[in-house]
Amino acid sequence: MNDDLKAAVIEQCRKMEIPLVRVANTERWENPPFLPWMPEDFYPQSIFPGARSVIVIGLPIHLPVIETAPSIYYHELYRTVNTLLDQYTYRLASFLNDRGHPSVFVPRDGYGSIEVLLKNPVAFFSHRHAAFLAGLGTFGVNNTILTPEYGPRVRFASVITTAEIPADPLFPEDLCTRCMLCVHSCPVGALDELDYPDGLTDSAACAANSARLGRRHTSPCGICIRVCPVGEDRRHYARSAAAEDPRHLRAREHVQKYGGL
Template sequence: MNSDLKAAVLERCRKMEIPLVGIAGTDRWENPPFRPWMPEEFYPQSIFPGARSVIVIGLPIHLPVLETSPSIYYHELYKTVNTLLDQYTYRLASFLNDCGYPSVFVPRDGYGSIEVLRKNPVAFFSHRHAALLAGLGTFGVNNTLLTPEYGPRVRFGSVITAADLPPDPLLAENLCTRCMLCVEACPVGALDERDYPEGLTDKAACAENSAELARRHISPCGICIKVCPVGEDRRHYGRSTLAADGDPRHRRAREHVQKYGGL
């Protein structure tokens, strides 16, 4: 395995100010940590034959902005982070190609619009599962990946590469506290109180809600990740789980933002 190349990749990420980076060998898709698992066609080596490793990066969603969701503020932050993910993963793939290792970036979503998701609510590659296998977090009841640093308030992007890089260890601790705040807060009742993967999200209900928010120009929803108590970012911002509702200053800020920029 190429430890020197991994060190060079991590240094590139540091220079691009990417806070979360993990690496998984493609064999981990063939030996999943739980069942049921995804079909083989979704494995990185099925999408990019010759793949040996997947590099996953994560960028945080700033909690005070998310607390205004659904809003134009969160909508714009979401777009900004998505753009950065595509740019960073493209640059990492280009770096690896220049080093002689065939590599490709994977776009952060992999679907055209919410309307597409309403008809076929699956992307061709799961960054969340890649992040799990790269040791960046564990799944929560809300069907998102929870990280120690930011809870579920992270967006992920991936690079699939032929380079054989030393993998990072899986996260041993289950981060979900099973508080059920996400289940209770979901505006369309799309979440199940059972652990992932048994309690999968009602994707149809979630997509319908997202489509309505998109019509109003304030998608995505973000409710299930904003109420999650997991993550050091809460301490950083001095936010308890329901601080935005309990503190009049936060409530006024949220109500002000929600009045503008959307329908």
């Protein structure tokens, strides 16, 4: 195990202003924490044979921006965060390669387009499961990873490495309160408490909604992430999940007039 290397990776993340970083070892994919689990082809050691560790980073989605979702505002933030995640994980993989540890980045999306997702609603690697196994948070009914810092308002990307880096513990408690705000807010009925934590009840309906919004340049939908009460970011931005401030509703109405036809 390489504690010094882990400290160096964390320091690199600090320099890049990455607020969330944790490590999982690849054995965790072989010991599913719940069922059903993914097929072996999706394991990091299948995608990159010889892999021993997965470094997962997370960047927040600013709460006041996703409060306007679906909107051009959230659409642009989503694209920006995705670009940063790809760049940061590429740079972290390069950092490890330069120190003699063969490593690869995994882009934040691995499916091509929403149209592809409509036919095959999975990516070749799940950052959500990697984030869970690295101890960044736990699955919510809305099928995302809830974190104590940002609830579900965070996006993840991963570096797969042959380096043996000490793993972080799994997150010790279930963060989802089962308030069902996400279920009741979904505009296409894609979520159901009964399917938690196995996945979206109707992923095709969610993907179809995203495709529709994409044609208006206002995808992704994000409503089930917007309404979730979990996350310290609510306190930071002084936002209640129970009752929306009329000023925030007015801001959403204004922003939603733009970016779509």
